[in-house]
Amino acid sequence: MDKSWMLERRETSQFQDGFNKFLEFCLKNCSDPQKIRCPCIDCGNGVKGNITMIKDHVFCRGFDMSYSKWYWHGELLNDDPYPLGRRGVDDFESNDFDDHPIELLDEAQEEFFHNPEKFDSMVRDADKQLFSGCNKLRLPTMVKFYNIKAENGVSDKCFSQFLAAFKEILPLENCFPESTYEVKKTLSLIGLKYEKIHACPNDCILYRKEYADMDACPECGLSRYKPNKSKEIRKLIPQKVLWYLPLISRLKRLYRSAEYSKNLLWHETGRVKDGKLRHPADSQAWKKVDYINPEFKNEPRHLRLGLAADGVNPHRSLSSRHNSWPVFLVMYNLPPWLVMKMKFMMLSLMISGPKQPGHDIDVYLAPLIDDLKELYENGWGDTLCSRYL
Structure with a gap:
């Protein structure tokens, strides 16, 4: 029998045993089993995926042998000045409002200083179950769904259709929102405001402070608003x-x-x-x-x-x-x-x-x-x- 073949088989068996221990270590220390860094030669811990993807990559491409300390996967270094395992953990990657809606309402309480009744209504809404017997609450569910919409560029029309279809699936007596307008109207109460400031198209001034009431730029003379080509009375649209x-x-x-x-x-x-x-x-x-x-x-x-x-x-x-x-x-x-x-x-x-x-x-x-x-x-x-x- 060829001894080199036996040696190669034994080394392969040892590698599989060691790699399985590595995967067990990853699953034990990861925050999300779908976002584990891949230690193959090509990825070099720069690409995230699940265990199946990591197995395919490592067996096809090989393990990065320079990666002897598994600090991307939770191992602590003796000489690490910050021994918190932070390198492998994506802190605050998730929306902590999903599980603690009242905390965000407490932070936004000042916005309701002149309207405490509306704040009380928001608190009751945050504690409202989607339907009887469900442990999911209405307000954090709306936030989670709207975050998905924003991250994936879903249109308002598509999002409204999705909400309506999902509402039909739930039990009859549910408080799940049925339109994008309803979600935006609710979340706008706790969101931070923004300002739209008109500007000169030639970047001369902003129409604020002493220029707030002007209809034309005092430096270049350009109009503040776009010309209305129709004879209908329409809302003035700023040029910039x-x-x-x-x-x-x-x-x-x-x-x-x-x-x-x-x-x-x-x-x-x-x-x-x-x-x-x-x-x-x-x-x-x-x-x-x-x-x-x-x-x-x-x-x-x-x-x-x-x-x-x-x-x-x-x-x-x-x-x-x-x-x-x-x-x-x-x-x-x-x-x-x-x-x-x-x-x-x-x-x-x-x-x-x-x-x-x-x-x-x-x-x-x-x-x-x-x-x-x-x-x-x-x-x-x-x-x-x-x-x-």
Whole structure:
């Protein structure tokens, strides 16, 4: 008998035993069995999938032999300064409102300060069962379904048809919503507001403050509204619009949550301070801001915000010449595993096209700058957006 064949078979058997132990370890430590990182040579722990996919990949392509410490799958490292297994866990990936609807209502309670009856109605709605004997509640179910709609780009018409069909499947006496309008009307009560600010098509001014009541740009003379070519009396349509999501109300929401407030202090309370560069707080830029503003340094709750802006094509077509420009704020106070999560990247401005604002982007940043000044000067958390970060 060929001894090399016997040796190869024995090594294959040992590999299968070891790989099965690896899969057991993954299932034991994963937060979602459908989102386990694949350790094959091609994926290199960069692609997520279920156990079946991982088996197919590893047996066809081979296991990445350089991956000896399974830190992407829950193994702790002895020299790891943050031994929390965070590398393999997608913190706050799910919507925690699904299971705790009252917490979000508590955070939004200030919005109902002048209308407490409406807030009481929302609380009762949050506690309402979909139907008798069901352990699922109406409000968190609406949030979960609407998140699915938004993530997959489902149209309002299709979503309404789906809700109506699902309502027919449930028992007769149920409170499941039957239209997109009903869902939006309910969720708008607890959502954060946004502002639509008219802008000059040549990016000269925003129609706010002293320009709020003007019908034409004082610099270039262009009309504020599109011309009405029909003889019918119609609602005036602005030529260009800036969508602004007020910053102060969103920061208040973050600090009302005990979990988020704790994470916003991580740069001071949870960071390892050994001189190594692991977080923006270890950088010279952060220290320079502290040197320039010594009073700002003394309060760890102060936020360090980074601003990012770039054009996107809203029509999913490479041939389209229409661009929109979103402006995001990133909070550097957060731990490294949260700072770039979509949940904590705050969309602050949306500048409509068709062309990029270019050097005139400062015109559109004015509402955001005003809020930042108010935060810094009037003590609303003393938030500073530094040009050094």
